[in-house]
Amino acid sequence: MRTCNYISAAVASPPPLRQWPGGISWRRSSRLQCSATPTRHGDLDKKGDNRLRQTTGIFQPSIWGDVFLDYSNPAAASSQQQIQMQERVDKLREEVAKMIVSSTTTSSRLHLIDALERLCLDHLFEQEISATLAQIETADVTDWDLGTVALWFCLLRKHRYTVSPDVFVRFKDKEGGFLVDSPKDLLNLYNAAHMRTHGDIILNEAILYSQRRLDTMIPYMEGSLAREIKSALEIPLPRRVRIYEFKYYISAYEKDATVHEKVLQLAKLNSNIMQLHHQHELDIISRWWKDIHIESKLPFVRDRLVECYLWILGVYYEPCYSRGRIILTMITAIVTLLDDTYDSYATPEECELFTKCMESWDSMEAHDLPECMKFGLEKIFDSYGTIENMLHQEEKYRMPYLRQSIKDLVRSYNMEVKMLQAGYIPKSTEEHLKLSMITVGYPILSCASFVGMHDIATKDCFDWVSSVPKMVEALSVILRLVDDLVSYEREQLIPHVASTIDSYMKEHNVSIEIARGQIHVLKEESWKDFNSEWLNRDNNAYGRQVLERLFNLARTAEFMYNKEENFTKCHNLKDTIHSLLLAEPFKVPI
Numbered sequence: 001m002r003t004c005n006y007i008s009a010a011v012a013s014p015p016p017l018r019q020w021p022g023g024i025s026w027r028r029s030s031r032l033q034c035s036a037t038p039t040r041h042g043d044l045d046k047k048g049d050n051r052l053r054q055t056t057g058i059f060q061p062s063i064w065g066d067v068f069l070d071y072s073n074p075a076a077a078s079s080q081q082q083i084q085m086q087e088r089v090d091k092l093r094e095e096v097a098k099m100i101v102s103s104t105t106t107s108s109r110l111h112l113i114d115a116l117e118r119l120c121l122d123h124l125f126e127q128e129i130s131a132t133l134a135q136i137e138t139a140d141v142t143d144w145d146l147g148t149v150a151l152w153f154c155l156l157r158k159h160r161y162t163v164s165p166d167v168f169v170r171f172k173d174k175e176g177g178f179l180v181d182s183p184k185d186l187l188n189l190y191n192a193a194h195m196r197t198h199g200d201i202i203l204n205e206a207i208l209y210s211q212r213r214l215d216t217m218i219p220y221m222e223g224s225l226a227r228e229i230k231s232a233l234e235i236p237l238p239r240r241v242r243i244y245e246f247k248y249y250i251s252a253y254e255k256d257a258t259v260h261e262k263v264l265q266l267a268k269l270n271s272n273i274m275q276l277h278h279q280h281e282l283d284i285i286s287r288w289w290k291d292i293h294i295e296s297k298l299p300f301v302r303d304r305l306v307e308c309y310l311w312i313l314g315v316y317y318e319p320c321y322s323r324g325r326i327i328l329t330m331i332t333a334i335v336t337l338l339d340d341t342y343d344s345y346a347t348p349e350e351c352e353l354f355t356k357c358m359e360s361w362d363s364m365e366a367h368d369l370p371e372c373m374k375f376g377l378e379k380i381f382d383s384y385g386t387i388e389n390m391l392h393q394e395e396k397y398r399m400p401y402l403r404q405s406i407k408d409l410v411r412s413y414n415m416e417v418k419m420l421q422a423g424y425i426p427k428s429t430e431e432h433l434k435l436s437m438i439t440v441g442y443p444i445l446s447c448a449s450f451v452g453m454h455d456i457a458t459k460d461c462f463d464w465v466s467s468v469p470k471m472v473e474a475l476s477v478i479l480r481l482v483d484d485l486v487s488y489e490r491e492q493l494i495p496h497v498a499s500t501i502d503s504y505m506k507e508h509n510v511s512i513e514i515a516r517g518q519i520h521v522l523k524e525e526s527w528k529d530f531n532s533e534w535l536n537r538d539n540n541a542y543g544r545q546v547l548e549r550l551f552n553l554a555r556t557a558e559f560m561y562n563k564e565e566n567f568t569k570c571h572n573l574k575d576t577i578h579s580l581l582l583a584e585p586f587k588v589p590i
Helices: 046-056 079-102 106-118 126-136 146-158 165-171 183-193 201-220 224-234 242-255 261-294 305-313 319-345 348-360 371-390 398-422 429-439 442-451 459-466 470-491 500-508 512-535 537-542 544-560 570-582
Strands: none
Touching: 079 106, 079 126, 079 261, 106 126, 106 146, 106 242, 106 261, 126 146, 146 165, 146 183, 165 201, 183 201, 183 224, 201 224, 224 242, 242 261, 242 570, 261 305, 261 319, 261 371, 261 570, 305 319, 305 570, 319 348, 319 371, 319 398, 319 442, 348 371, 348 398, 371 398, 398 429, 398 442, 398 459, 429 442, 429 470, 429 500, 442 459, 442 470, 442 544, 459 537, 470 500, 470 512, 470 544, 500 512, 512 537, 512 544, 537 544
């Protein structure tokens, strides 16, 4: 069984980045290149062309163009330098591994593991971290301060240990608050409490108390701790996407009084090497996308390839998952195409016919569709063929699961089109979510996130994820609700299927303000559902590395719909994309 406790074998031999990370090999289909003859804009029927003009004004245009086609990274000077980088990484990894096991106190080990996770280095130390957490799970915490207990609790629950929240009881005061004054300890308590499940009453109390105290402190604070508190109040640490902010944390860690120089060097080298891999993957995906979108003028209203890749980078950033990232980005882009086609482009009659073609997996009956939709149908089928060619023979059993999930998706999209035509608002949020948790796209992305993984994703994993288990239900509901909370006003400007907010107002006869508040409460309850399933021992058979993809999908949902529709309003993501994929690499002595 392969693991991700290395950076990559790909940089160990020239030519650089022309092998697949971690020794993955798969046959590239010629279809991945721009092999098809594109349909030109002038070839589209006039009706379809007018629709394209009408719908494209709804969303911001892409700001990236062909930036990542054949992008040349200044760090990729020579294969010899990359070999030296890898050799330096290997040596530093050995030295840091010794630090983990030789730390003299439990507190120092906890803080080192926390730093490694925030620096996105934990995949290099899976065995050492697992062994350490297993040792400290049963530690006597009665003499520890609140901040250390909270960090211990948060790390263990993040790693699927079912530690009890009763460890916080001794910190309660007579007034119902907590015996804590340090902003850092309050922050640790606030973050740890967000690993709560149903029935964790003391964690509910901890969130209310620590949030109220942090809100009063933040106006009088400055510096890195103030930034950390502000970020946590927006999205608590356990729900944040580490790769999106790890470069900032490298800079903050460098200024920290407890900095370990070898950890810092390793973080910078790791960042540089990962950036090379990610740029190369985006180059490959951009070629596939150019064939589908730029040259064919398909009915996309959101040209969001780079944003799709950023989303998937949050699901797995480790170099050994390169193939998985490419496949999942392709599926995410296809889902975006389908969402925009059903939502903003096609007529109800065209949606019905398109759905039938997808269900039969046959384009022969597509003659009544606009040329761009026929081309889109063919390219979806072709892309699935490309994905299948990426898989080893013993992995090809995964494709029927992926095909079935996209059929379920378009069938649900078509049902929403019919609901919109009928002006139907589901009479309850429960009824709404039975359909909209599918159309939000996370059931198919959950399945697709396993397809490109190595042998730890077994057939049992695919049987489980394709049944839309409780964990997938919970993360799908989370995305649906955060999406509805931030997109409601925009969707009122155009004909759009009813939101969960509409259903809640209808069900309870309340105002939009009350409905919004209750949808937020429902989102938090869904996070409890998710955390419960995360800790559920019945899911142990699927492995933490597999389940982590689902946790990361939930995390990316919070990021992409934090306050605004960041995925739709792509300018909001510009700085994050630039930092991860285009910024100057760190200067590190080799």
